[in-house]
Amino acid sequence: MTGVNLVEIRKTPEPDVDPQGxxxxxxxxxxxxxxxxxxxxxxxxxxxxxxxxxxxxxxxxxxxxxxxxxxxxxxxxxxxxxxxxxxxxxxxxxxxxxxxxxxxxxxxxxxxxxxxxxxxxxxxxxxxxxxxxxxxxxxxxxxxADPFACALNGVEVLDIRLGDTVVILGAGPIGCWQAIMARDRGASKVYLSDVNRQRLDIALRAIGAFVDDAWVAGDDNGVAEVLDRTEGKGPERVSVAAPSKSAQQAALLMAAKRARVVYFAGLPKHDPISPLDINQLHYKELSVLGAYGATHRQYRITMDYLRRRRDQLAAxxxxxxxxxxxxxxxxxxxxxxxxxxxxxx
CATH class of the missing domain: 3.90.180.10 (Medium-chain alcohol dehydrogenases, catalytic domain)
Structure with missing residues (x-):
């Protein structure tokens, strides 16, 4: 990378080996x-x-x-x-x-x-x-293996229980893998949303068998869609797997009372402040948590997952x-x- 939005292919000497590397x-x-x-x-x-x-x-x-x-x-x-x-x-x-x-x-x-x-x-x-x-x-x-282990960390923080309804905002790789794991962990309903129709369609071709329904997030980032599908109650678990301030806010609006919301995706370092309706957190007694990276234990679990779910993950x-x-x-x-x-x- 030679600058923002700039990349070149250059011939360079092979790197020197670290004495302990x-x-x-x-x-x-x-x-x-x-x-x-x-x-x-x-x-x-x-x-x-x-x-x-x-x-x-x-x-x-x-x-x-x-x-x-x-x-x-x-x-x-x-x-x-x-x-x-x-x-x-x-x-x-x-x-x-x-x-x-x-x-x-x-x-x-x-x-x-x-x-x-x-x-x-x-x-x-x-x-x-x-x-x-x-x-x-x-x-x-x-x-x-590396990003999947990070997705696993987000799912573990989300703490999905048997029978939970789970909404994942963001249909990129992390969101797709979290949908697979949510189903494996016993979620009764798994919903997937994204602002990009093309990306959502690609995601559904890859992991559609694990998702009950999906939609393109509109002006309200899918809040109305979620409430309609949950009889107005909202989901017990929401994962924000997209670097979006509006998705972070929508997660609070759609979450059920006493739900757990996990912010997995970070924001750009030059613009990290997100306006949130804290009354949603207060009056609904929400648990709002962050998840970052992965542990060595999660890397090891990931290797087993890659073997067992090879075809689904490869897609x-x-x-x-x-x-x-x-x-x-x-x-x-x-x-x-x-x-x-x-x-x-």
Whole structure:
């Protein structure tokens, strides 16, 4: 990335191996919503020129002389690399909430360049995030392990109970995966909404079997649609899986009394303040929570999920581009014509 909305393909020397790290020969790397927000809006942690890409899958090509891989992983293995880099020593790390590490960093952001490249450095701090992949799991699908684990975190915070009605605002990859998990967790009704008709149609082709109904959010972001389908009561669980202030407000308006609302998607760093009707929270006794990233435990659960739900999850990967078409890949995301987009060096 050479600037906001600017990208170039450049030949660069292969990265040096960290004495306690590794070099990854990249086979695939997903484009995350965070990458897209950075590309479209800029981010001080991605100072141009910068290599983005924090959902890599590849082969451990080289190890530093003092490197230590996790148990069961060796040089030459095909691996997934979790993106949240943690200290391993603070309260949150020791309690298993690595996503909340006091000093956490994100792979693919300063000071660690990412994996939209043929070879990517794995710094020492990231070595504990390396997970070997099953031999029958395709690399392009394996790139979803990181965002799927994040979606899982959102669903766990949502705390879906047997018989709950669940509404998911945002039919991107995160929303699609949350719909699958909501059904697996016993939701009686799962509804999906998006402002983009094309994206919603693509989502329904991929995961429609898990959704009871879906609609394009209008001026009220689907509040009337939800209340109509729930006899005016509203859903017990609402996930906001879109970086939208209006969706954040709509979630409060549509939620049932004593419902749980989870804000999963963040807002652009230059415009993070959202006006919300706090009386909705107060008078309906809503629980409004945030969810960010994923823990090491959730990464492990994700690997099992990818094996069991391979066909359904694979349908969410709609586009694959060679590295020299990365500009087209970002335009596909901007246009809303795809769900999960993966780069293949």
């Amino acid at each position: 590794a070099i990854l020969r990249v086979e695939a790397c997903g484009i995350c919503g965070t990458d897209a927000r950075t590309f479209f809006n800029g981010d001080p942690k991605a100072p141009a020129p910068w290599i983005l890409g924090h959902e890599p899958v590849g082969v451990i090509e080289e190890l530093g002389p003092g490197a230590h891989l996790p148990p069961g992983v060796k040089k030459g293995d095909r691996v997934f690399l979790g993106s949240i880099l943690t200290c391993g020593q603070c309260r949150w790390c020791t309690e298993g909430f690595q996503n909340l590490c006091d000093q956490h960093l994100l792979y693919g952001y300063d000071p660690y360049p990412g994996a939209y490249a043929d070879y990517a450095p794995v710094p020492a701090i990231a070595m504990k995030n390396v997970i070997a992949l099953p031999p029958d799991l395709p690399s392009d699908l394996a790139t979803v 969410v990967v709609t586009h694959r581009f060679p590295l020299d078409r990365i500009g087209d890949a970002f335009e596909t995301i901007r246009s809303g014509t795809g769900l999960k987009v993966v780069m293949l060096p």
